[in-house]
Every structure is written in structure tokens, then in C-alpha cells.
Amino acid sequence: xxxxxxxxxxxxxxxxxxxxxxxxxxxxxxxxxxxxxxxxxxxxxxxxxxxxxxxxxxxxxxxxxxxxxxxxxxxxxxxxxxxxxxxxxxxxxxxxxxxxxxxxxxxxxxxxxxxxxxxxxxxxxxxxxxxxxxxxxxxxxxxxxxxxxxxxxxxxxxxxxxxxxxxxxxxxxxxxxxxxxxxxxxxxxxxxxxxxxxxxx
Numbered sequence: 001x002x003x004x005x006x007x008x009x010x011x012x013x014x015x016x017x018x019x020x021x022x023x024x025x026x027x028x029x030x031x032x033x034x035x036x037x038x039x040x041x042x043x044x045x046x047x048x049x050x051x052x053x054x055x056x057x058x059x060x061x062x063x064x065x066x067x068x069x070x071x072x073x074x075x076x077x078x079x080x081x082x083x084x085x086x087x088x089x090x091x092x093x094x095x096x097x098x099x100x101x102x103x104x105x106x107x108x109x110x111x112x113x114x115x116x117x118x119x120x121x122x123x124x125x126x127x128x129x130x131x132x133x134x135x136x137x138x139x140x141x142x143x144x145x146x147x148x149x150x151x152x153x154x155x156x157x158x159x160x161x162x163x164x165x166x167x168x169x170x171x172x173x174x175x176x177x178x179x180x181x182x183x184x185x186x187x188x189x190x191x192x193x194x195x196x197x198x199x200x201x
Contacts, residue, residue, distance in 0.1 A: 008091045012047065012083070015090070016055040016067055024065045035112040036062035044075035047083040062110065076118055078142040085137035122146035123187050128154040151183035151191075 010019060041059040046052070056072035059065050121143040129137050137157075155163075159178045162168035170188075173179035181188055 006090045010090070012051070012053050012086075013069075016045070016053070016057075017069070020057070021065050021067050024059075028063060033062040033111060036110075036115065039112070039115050041110065041115060041118070042072050042075045042077070044072050044078040046078065046080045047086050048080060049083045051087075052083040059110075074145060076144060078140075078145070080140040080142070082137070085139075089137065117191070118143060121190060123148060123184070124150040125188075125191060126150065126152040127160060128152055129157040129160060130154055149184035149187040151181060151185070151188040153188070154180040154182070 006015070006019065039059075039061055041062075043057040043059070044054065045057065046054040053069070054071060055067055055069055056075065057065065057067050058072070123146050124140060124142045127139040127141075129139075153160075155173060155178055159168065159173055163170055163173055163179075168178075170179060174181060
């Protein structure tokens with residue numbers, strides 16, 4: 001994946017309303033995603049706590065992105081994270097975590113299989129990056145508005161990055177003790193396509 005350099009002093013408004021759509025257009029112009037015709041991804045991003053905000057992001061055919069402040073009606077995916085964690089991640093203070101907080105990076109990872117999984121899945125997955133600083137950077141992804149079933153995945157940001165980039169599979173990380181899974185294991189297995197946890201499966 002190409003590098004995405006985020007200005008460290010960027011405001012949330014500039015990030016979502018300018019940086020995200022502009023970066024997405026650059027990514028797609030250089031590396032269009034095949035097989036995404038007739039798709040319509042709806043993504044709600046909700047940053048909580050002081051300084052928080054929420055934006056609705058729609059992506060049509062993996063080619064056109066629209067970003068608007070406020071809530072979407074019945075979003076396919078909702079990402080909930082603390083504002084302070086988002087700020088720390090995009091400024092590079094949390095190694096490997098930027099991908100969780102940048103919708104342009106997120107959109108770069110999507111393919112048809114991941115889209116169909118998101119479209120047909122109901123439930124919630126919680127990422128809990130393990131840090132020594134005591135900062136809560138937990139990220140919740142809600143599929144189609146359903147809080148249950150749910151699963152919590154705990155690992156270092158570096159391990160999460162390896163799993164989502166395909167260099168380490170979820171089962172390998174689990175067997176090596178790098179990944180802890182709590183909650184509905186059946187639901188976790190259904191998320192393989194979306195999370196790229198199955199490696200080459």
C-alpha cells in the first residue's frame with residue numbers, strides 16, 4: 001500500500017472534509033479497485049469525548065466518495081473511537097494504528113469480498129490495541145447497526161497491522177499468542193474476509 005502522510009496539526013474538520021476525499025481520489029486514480037461495480041458502501045465515523053465529531057462517508061463503486069458531517073441513516077459500518085486516540089494515531093504516536101483511523105486507508109483495503117461480508121453481516125467487533133501508555137485506543141466497528149453478536153480482539157497495533165495487511169493471519173497470531181479473542185468465536189470466523197484475518201484463505 002502506498003504511503004499516506006497526514007499533517008500532524010490537521011483539524012478533524014480538515015481531515016474528514018478535505019484530506020480524506022482528496023486522498024481517496026489520489027489512491028483510486030493510481031490503483032483502481034476492480035470488481036466493485038454496483039456497490040454502495042456507507043460508513044459512519046464517530047469520534048467520542050472532548051473534541052469529538054461524527055461524519056458520514058459514502059463510497060459508490062469504489063470510485064466516488066462523499067463526506068458529510070453528521071449521521072447517516074442505517075450505515076453499513078459504524079466506526080466508534082475516542083477522539084484523543086484518533087489524534088494520537090494520525091500523528092504517529094501509536095505505531096501501526098493509523099490505518100484504523102483513516103477512512104482513506106480503510107477504503108484502500110476494500111475489495112468485493114470484504115464489501116459483501118460487510119453488507120451481509122450483523123454484529124460488533126472491538127479492536128483493543130495493547131499499549132503501555134495506558135491510553136484507551138479501543139476501536140468498535142458495528143456492522144449494520146447490530147451490537148450483537150460481538151467479539152473483542154486484543155493485540156499490539158503492530159500485530160493488527162500485520163493481520164490486515166496480509167502478512168500474518170488471524171489463526172497464526174492466535175496460535176502464537178499474539179492475539180487474544182473474547183466473545184463469539186463463530187462470529188469472529190465469519191469476519192475473516194472483512195478483516196483479512198484468514199491470511200491466504
